[in-house]
Amino acid sequence: MNFSINNQTLKINNQRSMNKVVQFLTLLIICVVFTSCGDDDEVPLLEVASETFSNLHAPQTGGQGQPVAGAFTKFDFSSGEVTTSDTAWDIAFRGTSIIVNGGNSLGTTDEPNRTGDAGVYIATGTMASILEVDVNAFQQDSDTGYAIATGSGNGWYLYNPQAFLITPMAGKILVFKTRNGNFAKVEILSYYKDAPSDPDVTTDESRYFTFNYVYQPNTGITTF
Amino acid sequence: MILNNKIFCFYFSLFIGMVSFSQEAKEKVKDTLTPEKLEEVVVTATRNIRQLSSLPLPVQLISQQDILRSNVVRLNDILNEQTGLITVPDFGGGEGVQMQGLDSQYVLILVDGVPLVGRSAGTLDLSRLAVGNIKQIEIVKGASSSLYGSEALGGVINIITETPTNGFKGAVNYRLSSFNTNDIGTNISYKKNKLGMNAFINRYSSEGYDLIDNDDLNTVEPFSNYTLNTKLTYEFSERTKLFLSGRYYRQDQENIASSNLIGESAINEWNSHLRLSHVHTPKWTSHFEFYATRYKAEEYLNEDDGTRFSDAYFNQLLVRPEVRSSYRFGRKSNLSGGLGFNHESLDRTSFTETPIFNAPYVFAQYDGNLTEKLNVILGARFDAHNEYASQFSPKGAIRYKLNDKIAFKSSLGYGFKAPDFRQLYFDFTNATVGYTVLGYSAVPSAISQLQEQGQIANLIVPIAEFSSELKPENSVSINLGADFKLTPKWRFGLNLFRNNINDLIDTRIIANKTNGQNVFSYFNIDEVFTQGLEFNTTWKPLNKFKISAGYQWLMAKDKNAIQAFEDGDVFARESPSEPSFQLRKEDYFGLLNRSKHMANLKVFYHIPKWNLDTNVRITYRSKYGLFDSNGNSYLDVYDDFVSGYSIVDVAINKTIYKNYQLGFGLDNIFNFTDVQNISNIAGRLIYGKLNIQF
Numbered sequence: 071m072n073f074s075i076n077n078q079t080l081k082i083n084n085q086r087s088m089n090k091v092v093q094f095l096t097l098l099i100i101c102v103v104f105t106s107c108g109d110d111d112e113v114p115l116l117e118v119a120s121e122t123f124s125n126l127h128a129p130q131t132g133g134q135g136q137p138v139a140g141a142f143t144k145f146d147f148s149s150g151e152v153t154t155s156d157t158a159w160d161i162a163f164r165g166t167s168i169i170v171n172g173g174n175s176l177g178t179t180d181e182p183n184r185t186g187d188a189g190v191y192i193a194t195g196t197m198a199s200i201l202e203v204d205v206n207a208f209q210q211d212s213d214t215g216y217a218i219a220t221g222s223g224n225g226w227y228l229y230n231p232q233a234f235l236i237t238p239m240a241g242k243i244l245v246f247k248t249r250n251g252n253f254a255k256v257e258i259l260s261y262y263k264d265a266p267s268d269p270d271v272t273t274d275e276s277r278y279f280t281f282n283y284v285y286q287p288n289t290g291i292t293t294f
Numbered sequence: 295m296i297l298n299n300k301i302f303c304f305y306f307s308l309f310i311g312m313v314s315f316s317q318e319a320k321e322k323v324k325d326t327l328t329p330e331k332l333e334e335v336v337v338t339a340t341r342n343i344r345q346l347s348s349l350p351l352p353v354q355l356i357s358q359q360d361i362l363r364s365n366v367v368r369l370n371d372i373l374n375e376q377t378g379l380i381t382v383p384d385f386g387g388g389e390g391v392q393m394q395g396l397d398s399q400y401v402l403i404l405v406d407g408v409p410l411v412g413r414s415a416g417t418l419d420l421s422r423l424a425v426g427n428i429k430q431i432e433i434v435k436g437a438s439s440s441l442y443g444s445e446a447l448g449g450v451i452n453i454i455t456e457t458p459t460n461g462f463k464g465a466v467n468y469r470l471s472s473f474n475t476n477d478i479g480t481n482i483s484y485k486k487n488k489l490g491m492n493a494f495i496n497r498y499s500s501e502g503y504d505l506i507d508n509d510d511l512n513t514v515e516p517f518s519n520y521t522l523n524t525k526l527t528y529e530f531s532e533r534t535k536l537f538l539s540g541r542y543y544r545q546d547q548e549n550i551a552s553s554n555l556i557g558e559s560a561i562n563e564w565n566s567h568l569r570l571s572h573v574h575t576p577k578w579t580s581h582f583e584f585y586a587t588r589y590k591a592e593e594y595l596n597e598d599d600g601t602r603f604s605d606a607y608f609n610q611l612l613v614r615p616e617v618r619s620s621y622r623f624g625r626k627s628n629l630s631g632g633l634g635f636n637h638e639s640l641d642r643t644s645f646t647e648t649p650i651f652n653a654p655y656v657f658a659q660y661d662g663n664l665t666e667k668l669n670v671i672l673g674a675r676f677d678a679h680n681e682y683a684s685q686f687s688p689k690g691a692i693r694y695k696l697n698d699k700i701a702f703k704s705s706l707g708y709g710f711k712a713p714d715f716r717q718l719y720f721d722f723t724n725a726t727v728g729y730t731v732l733g734y735s736a737v738p739s740a741i742s743q744l745q746e747q748g749q750i751a752n753l754i755v756p757i758a759e760f761s762s763e764l765k766p767e768n769s770v771s772i773n774l775g776a777d778f779k780l781t782p783k784w785r786f787g788l789n790l791f792r793n794n795i796n797d798l799i800d801t802r803i804i805a806n807k808t809n810g811q812n813v814f815s816y817f818n819i820d821e822v823f824t825q826g827l828e829f830n831t832t833w834k835p836l837n838k839f840k841i842s843a844g845y846q847w848l849m850a851k852d853k854n855a856i857q858a859f860e861d862g863d864v865f866a867r868e869s870p871s872e873p874s875f876q877l878r879k880e881d882y883f884g885l886l887n888r889s890k891h892m893a894n895l896k897v898f899y900h901i902p903k904w905n906l907d908t909n910v911r912i913t914y915r916s917k918y919g920l921f922d923s924n925g926n927s928y929l930d931v932y933d934d935f936v937s938g939y940s941i942v943d944v945a946i947n948k949t950i951y952k953n954y955q956l957g958f959g960l961d962n963i964f965n966f967t968d969v970q971n972i973s974n975i976a977g978r979l980i981y982g983k984l985n986i987q988f
Contacts, residue, residue: 194863196875221810228925231727240874240926241865257873265871282873 116287118294120197121150125263126279128163132179139179140164144171147246147254147285157185160248163279166227166236166261168218171249173210184210186249190217192226193243196257197282200243203253203292207245218244226258234271236261254285255294337407338432338452340661340671341441342620342628350669350693350703352773352789352828356431363898363909365945365957365983367469367477367498369423369431369453375894375911375943376433377844378828381420382887383974388419394435394791395824395850395888396448400711400767402438404452406539408567409445411610411638412589413714422543422563424521426467426479427494429456436791437709437771440673440689443636443655447709447769448793457537458483458490458527464988469957471981475500479521490527496520503976505969510553513973519545519561533573541565549593555603559593580619583634587612604725609641610715627662640715644722646736649715653679667695671705681718681735682763685710701777709793710768717764717799717816729811731801734764737815741805748808755804755815765818769795785832792825822885824850838900843893850888855928866924866932883919883929889938891916907947914940920971936971940964947983957983 123145130140144159145152153159162169162182172188175181189208193200209217222229226244227236238258246254262269263278284294334346339353346355354376366372370381370389381389382398390398399416402409410418431453438446464482471477479496499518506513523541530536542564549559565587573579589610595603618632638651659673671691678684689707696702713734720733721740732740737760744750775789798820805813826848834840858864859882865874866881884890893914900907916938923934945959958981965978 194865196865197873199876221806221812224806230925235870237870237925239865240867240924241863241876242874259873260871262871267869267871269870280871 115291118284118286120282120284122280122282123150124265124280126152126163126281128165128277128279130165130277133165137179138165141180142169142182144182147248147252147283148250148287150285156182158249160186160188160254161190161246165277167216167220168226168244169211169216170246172247173217174213176211176213176216187247187251188249189247191245192218193245193255194241195243196241197243197255197284200245200255201294203245205292208247227261235269236276250289252286252289253292253294254283256281256283336432337454338404338434338450340628340630340659341407341618342630342661347777348669348693350671350691351705352435352703352775352791354433354435354830356433358429361425361428363907363945363947364911364943365469365947365959365981366425368421369425370420372425372431373420373451375896375913377830377894378435378846378892379433380889380892380915381974384415384417388415388417389421389974390417391420391451392887393433393449394793395826395848395885396793396795400445400448400709402442402445402450404450405541405565406455406567407452408565408583408585408587408614409612410565411587411612412563412591412608414591414608415716416714422545422561423453424479424496424498426496427455427481427492427523429454435789436705436773437687437689437707437769437793439685439687439709440675440707441657441659443675443677443685443687444710444712444766447711447767447795455494455523455525456481456483456492457525458485458492460485465985467983467985469981469983472979473501473503473976485527488529490525492525494521494523505967505973505976511550514976515548515550517545517547519543535571537567537569537571539565539567549595551595554598555595557593557595559591562590564588577622578619580617583616583618585612585614585616606643607641608643611639613637625663625666627660629660631658632656642715645715645719646721646733646739647719649681649719651679651681653677669693679712682712682766685766685768699779703773703775703777705773707771708768709771710766712766713764713799713816727811728807728809730807730813732804732813732815734760734816737804741813744807744813750813751806751808753805755802764799764816765797767795767797767799767818769793783834787830789828790826791828793823795822795824798822821853822851823853824848838902840898841896843895845891845893848888848890848892850885851882852885855882858928864926864928864930866926866930868932877926877930877932881930881932883931883933886919886921886929889916889918891938905949907949909945911943912940914938936968939966939968941966941975953987955983955985957981957985
């Protein structure tokens with residue numbers, strides 16, 4: 071990966087047909103990179119895998135004018151599992167709300183305290199097209215609102231008032247920074263149990279998240 | 295806007311080019327005089343009587359004979375069969391007409407040259423109009439604000455009713471059709487010497503119909519309505535004539551929201567129209583006109599125990615005095631102009647105030663035949679207004695007759711539609727869902743009130759943005775066409791059109807509410823265009839046999855949407871639970887409720903031996919989208935569409951003893967319905983009709 075970046079640099083420099091100083095600098099960079107590549111060989115990069123998590127159950131009580139309550143269902147990207155740990159979680163779900171383990175609590179009932187440095191932003195694109203992390207775009211939860219805004223069309227979903235259905239917006243990729251500073255991207259596919267292709271609010275149980283995600287296990291790497 | 299100016303300049307130079315070209319050809323030998331049959335005339339295109347075939351504008355005419363032969367009873371039925379027109383139901387149940395891909399709110403509806411009001415949600419419901427006393431319907435396509443001002447952005451439909459002719463004449467007709475639909479009416483006319491009188495009475499009622507069985511509501515609830523129209527003409531002298539017309543319409547309908555919310559709705563409408571015409575000299579004529587109309591709609595819902603659940607009312611008044619004059623000169627040329635004043639008010643539920651619009655206007659028009667072959671119309675109108683910026687609407691049209699068989703025509707005009715009362719003064723909160731819709735002018739006070747009540751979570755659009763005026767929606771419309779008279783029995787007309795609409799008003803979220811819902815208001819946001827091609831042909835090989843066909847190809851798109859697709863900002867999923875992908879430019883379908891293809895075919899056949907008139911009429915509409923079903927806010931090819939469909943109507947009319955006519959027919963013979971998407975198609979209708987003339 072590092073090598074390819076350098077090829078690019080080389081090409082650009084050649085194209086610009088800059089003077090010898092640049093050529094010297096390029097050589098210098100190549101030398102530096104080859105040395106670092108040598109370092110990488112000793113600690114190989116962990117594989118980046120595309121995963122699907124099905125039926126993450128995110129119950130809540132209240133709502134529709136009543137105060138919302140109930141435990142959030144927490145998720146840890148590094149293990150790819152749901153967890154009940156108070157600290158070792160990255161994101162958590164309750165109803166349509168998604169919170170991150172970073173920033174401050176909004177203060178709703180049963181809301182966990184933030185112990186990490188997680189953050190999120192919503193990118194426009196597909197899982198295939200979002201390949202780099204914009205490290206400056208991350209937002210954290212705060213006492214005035216969640217980083218992933220609630221409400222139809224504001225965050226990750228649309229609400230269809232005729233069919234009473236929650237559907238994830240197409241082309242919205244949630245890019246997360248985990249509590250430890252790694253990165254992950256998530257596309258939510260369904261809010262209904264077993265991700266039916268034609269959800270029906272009268273028969274399909276809601277508050278079951280199915281999502282695709284890619285976790286970058288290598289710390290400091292901002293690409294997927 | 296810059297683009298539009300360019301188009302304007304381009305067409306005006308083309309226009310001038312054509313004028314100079316034709317002047318060179320001026321010296322050609324004059325046509326020999328050929329006897330012509332009594333020609334069809336229209337008044338809507340120029341506000342003067344003009345031969346239909348010589349107009350430089352795209353005009354369609356529906357004759358009384360066509361209406362009678364089709365056995366239709368309401369205006370929407372007959373308009374639906376015309377090329378490029380389709381009536382579309384709105385959520386309130388009204389049926390408005392779409393013309394050149396523009397909605398009902400951009401089509402001005404006139405009766406004898408004066409407008410109808412009562413557009414509660416923009417749509418003017420055409421089923422309000424009975425066809426029993428219609429002499430002809432004139433349809434002018436393309437922006438016509440240079441003569442008619444606001445609303446004439448897409449075009450004008452003018453319903454010309456019958457005026458008294460010499461002697462005593464009358465007709466009684468009755469039609470019974472499916473769903474116990476009864477139409478009964480009479481039209482009586484008397485004229486002797488100076489005095490003429492005409493009375494039209496119609497009652498139309500139906501038990502309604504239900505397309506979806508397992509709910510408490512009917513698709514159309516039972517209703518009955520009455521139309522009464524009386525006219526008086528008096529000739530003070532050869533030169534001075536009076537026209538007086540009064541129309542009254544009342545409809546009562548059941549209003550059912552659910553099994554335990556039941557009420558009634560009523561519409562009361564009256565129009566009074568007075569016109570004094572005076573011929574000053576043989577060449578100079580003036581009309582002094584006074585028109586007033588009120589449209590009042592009321593409805594209520596009661597709970598099971600009889601307590602009132604909701605009340606709603608809509609009460610609009612329009613008063614319009616107008617003076618116009620026309621002067622004839624030279625080679626059938628004509629200079630006309632006029633001035634008038636619109637006074638409008640609306641008292642309505644959910645309004646912050648009872649607003650009043652005052653709008654004086656002045657217009658002028660030159661209609662000249664520069665040579666035998668060249669006709670030019672140049673006109674303009676200026677509308678001032680107390681609530682929004684004044685509007686200047688020019689229009690130019692030109693017709694060049696190449697020879698007896700071919701004539702070219704072209705027109706270019708500006709059209710506008712003033713923001714309506716609702717877009718300015720609405721203050722409505724949905725009682726069950728909780729969202730709020732605010733008129734543009736109502737925003738500052740209503741928002742601060744909501745803020746005081748703690749209902750606003752956050753403001754998305756700062757209030758200061760509402761200090762400037764909401765601009766009228768406006769368009770530049772271009773029509774380029776040709777008429778071909780290939781043989782005396784075969785006619786063919788072609789028209790290309792484009793409407794560039796700017797400052798289209800649409801709703802946008804301006805604030806989030808604490809209940810999770812939003813506050814909407816109206817903005818000038820959209821730029822859309824509609825363009826297409828229309829052709830009409832009539833072939834009449836024998837006196838007893840006539841075929842007519844028409845076709846419209848339409849493209850109606852939002853420019854911002856095209857941009858979003860080009861930028862790659864639009865995504866979709868194959869099904870709700872599959873990963874999303876990016877859409878390409880060609881995946882954008884266009885505006886909602888627009889079909890790419892619309893066509894009609896009508897065959898009329900007369901059998902003299904049996905005194906029998908028969909006809910088959912087919913209309914076709916290709917697929918269209920009603921809403922964005924995949925939630926990316928654009929209509930794309932992955933959305934759900936309403937499938938294309940055809941409707942076939944058959945009618946047979948037999949005349950006995952000259953004055954009696956019996957009719958029988960089947961509308962929608964193949965019983966087409968789409969219960970989910972099309973509420974105004976009830977399925978097959980069988981009817982019988984009796985018409986007696988005396």
